[in-house]
Amino acid sequence: TDPTNTxxxxxxxxxxxxxxxxxxxxxxxxxxxxCVRLKxxxxxxxxxxxxxxxxxxxxxxxGVLDGRAQGWYDDPQDDFDSNLRPMML
Numbered sequence: 001t002d003p004t005n006t007x008x009x010x011x012x013x014x015x016x017x018x019x020x021x022x023x024x025x026x027x028x029x030x031x032x033x034x035c036v037r038l039k040x041x042x043x044x045x046x047x048x049x050x051x052x053x054x055x056x057x058x059x060x061x062x063g064v065l066d067g068r069a070q071g072w073y074d075d076p077q078d079d080f081d082s083n084l085r086p087m088m089l
Contacts (some may be wrong), residue, residue: 022046
């Protein structure tokens, strides 16, 4: 794996909590929950009707998990939104 990779496609879009709000943003390294079904009709705050959660998670092995995400800030875009940047957890 290239440690300088900032390719957004490596972190797919997911419905997640950011700054106490539910938004569509890039997935973190480990997502504790994933929305598998949205409400119909959408209500405007937490629009997830069904969550899938993690169980028995283990991070094992050597190496470094570098969560600084400097590459996301070094190449700013006109429409850059920090909420879209992947989070560590």
